[in-house]
Amino acid sequence: MEIGAIIVILFALAFDFTNGFHDAANSIATVVSTRVLSPRFAVIWAAFFNFVAFLIFSTHVADTIAKDVVAQSALTVGVIFAGLMGAIAWNLLTFWLGLPTSSSHALVGGMAGAAVVRDGFGVLISEGLRTIGAFIVLSPLIGLALGLILTVAIQWAFHRRTDIERLNKGFRRGQLASAAAFSLGHGGNDAQKTMGIILAVLIAAGNLPPDAEVPLWVVLSAHTAIGLGTLFGGWRIVKTMGFKLTRLQPAGGVAAETAAAATLFFASAQGIPVSTTHTITGAIVGVGAARRLSAVRWRVAGRVVWAWIITIPGAAAIAAVFSLLVGAMG
Amino acid sequence: MTDRRAYFSLGAGLAVLAVQPMVPQYRWATLSVAFIYLAFAVLFTIANLSAKRTAKRNGHL
Numbered sequence: 001m002e003i004g005a006i007i008v009i010l011f012a013l014a015f016d017f018t019n020g021f022h023d024a025a026n027s028i029a030t031v032v033s034t035r036v037l038s039p040r041f042a043v044i045w046a047a048f049f050n051f052v053a054f055l056i057f058s059t060h061v062a063d064t065i066a067k068d069v070v071a072q073s074a075l076t077v078g079v080i081f082a083g084l085m086g087a088i089a090w091n092l093l094t095f096w097l098g099l100p101t102s103s104s105h106a107l108v109g110g111m112a113g114a115a116v117v118r119d120g121f122g123v124l125i126s127e128g129l130r131t132i133g134a135f136i137v138l139s140p141l142i143g144l145a146l147g148l149i150l151t152v153a154i155q156w157a158f159h160r161r162t163d164i165e166r167l168n169k170g171f172r173r174g175q176l177a178s179a180a181a182f183s184l185g186h187g188g189n190d191a192q193k194t195m196g197i198i199l200a201v202l203i204a205a206g207n208l209p210p211d212a213e214v215p216l217w218v219v220l221s222a223h224t225a226i227g228l229g230t231l232f233g234g235w236r237i238v239k240t241m242g243f244k245l246t247r248l249q250p251a252g253g254v255a256a257e258t259a260a261a262a263t264l265f266f267a268s269a270q271g272i273p274v275s276t277t278h279t280i281t282g283a284i285v286g287v288g289a290a291r292r293l294s295a296v297r298w299r300v301a302g303r304v305v306w307a308w309i310i311t312i313p314g315a316a317a318i319a320a321v322f323s324l325l326v327g328a329m330g
Numbered sequence: 331m332t333d334r335r336a337y338f339s340l341g342a343g344l345a346v347l348a349v350q351p352m353v354p355q356y357r358w359a360t361l362s363v364a365f366i367y368l369a370f371a372v373l374f375t376i377a378n379l380s381a382k383r384t385a386k387r388n389g390h391l
Binding site: 130131133134135137138141142144145148149152266270289290292293 | 363
């Protein structure tokens with residue numbers, strides 16, 4: 001394997017780590033904000049389920065990233081490197097600003113920007129990008145709809161119960177399962193984006209044929225990196241997701257995480273790279289909105305939406321600069 | 331006046347319907363989500379009307 005490909009693979013794993021650091025905080029936001037687990041145990045819990053997700057999900061999302069965003073003819077090792085650098089820089093910038101943006105869309109935007117600046121818009125695969133673009137809107141809305149349904153169902157099922165303390169205790173236990181399910185969904189969808197990048201590099205470097213499947217060592221290393229990223233996860237975004245969007249009770253936490261997990265399971269099964277951040281945000285808003293719209297802090301939700309809109313162009317622009325620099329260096 | 335949650339649900343349902351043509355392969359999944367939102371819009375409207383009627387009967391309005 002050539003040295004350039006090895007360097008890009010190491011950067012891809014670093015991106016996966018930052019993804020865990022940046023996005024995986026969402027896995028534990030609700031479980032920490034409802035005080036079901038202490039922050040330290042919540043992080044370990046989420047990291048474990050991030051890692052074991054490889055036992056459950058196939059690698060459809062990795063195939064989409066490697067083969068359905070940019071034409072394989074345009075995906076050189078240099079372009080993939082520039083795309084990754086754009087995504088990593090964007091992730092770090094938004095982490096510093098405390099914005100819960102999408103690492104996934106930063107990656108798609110980065111790859112697209114790095115390729116377009118070299119070979120023009122013709123290298124973009126419109127069908128793949130259209131599906132990813134549609135699910136930028138759909139994944140939070142599906143999470144929101146499921147969050148609404150579950151919250152209303154829980155309210156309806158338990159509205160006669162008066163022993164609130166006991167009920168909360170039950171939901172606290174339930175939240176351990178729902179947080180685990182969400183972490184599985186997160187690991188299943190997000191780690192695969194890195195696998196897709198590594199697969200693309202291995203194909204571009206000639207180490208694998210264009211129709212190759214994701215090798216097992218790639219699967220294991222991607223899940224290890226995202227698990228470690230979660231373990232060292234950041235707290236600024238936990239604060240925005242868990243405390244600022246709406247106040248959550250344990251029942252709301254169960255509803256939000258279950259709704260988001262179901263959405264992620266669907267997306268992973270269909271091979272659609274979606275943002276775990278978008279999905280859990282939608283689900284939390286759904287839980288808040290089922291009570292009353294004023295329970296949602298719309299200014300914070302609006303800031304989140306604004307961050308979604310600028311992620312793809314922002315990451316694409318940074319990656320384009322890196323792509324030009326890599327091209328100039330030969 | 332209708333419950334604001336009904337307007338919110340209606341808006342979300344229309345947003346799903348607007349995006350649906352971009353993903354014809356997920357027609358049934360997206361239409362199901364749009365239907366859920368429209369059902370919630372109706373549900374919230376009925377709940378609001380019912381709450382107002384109860385309040386009026388009890389002399390609060």
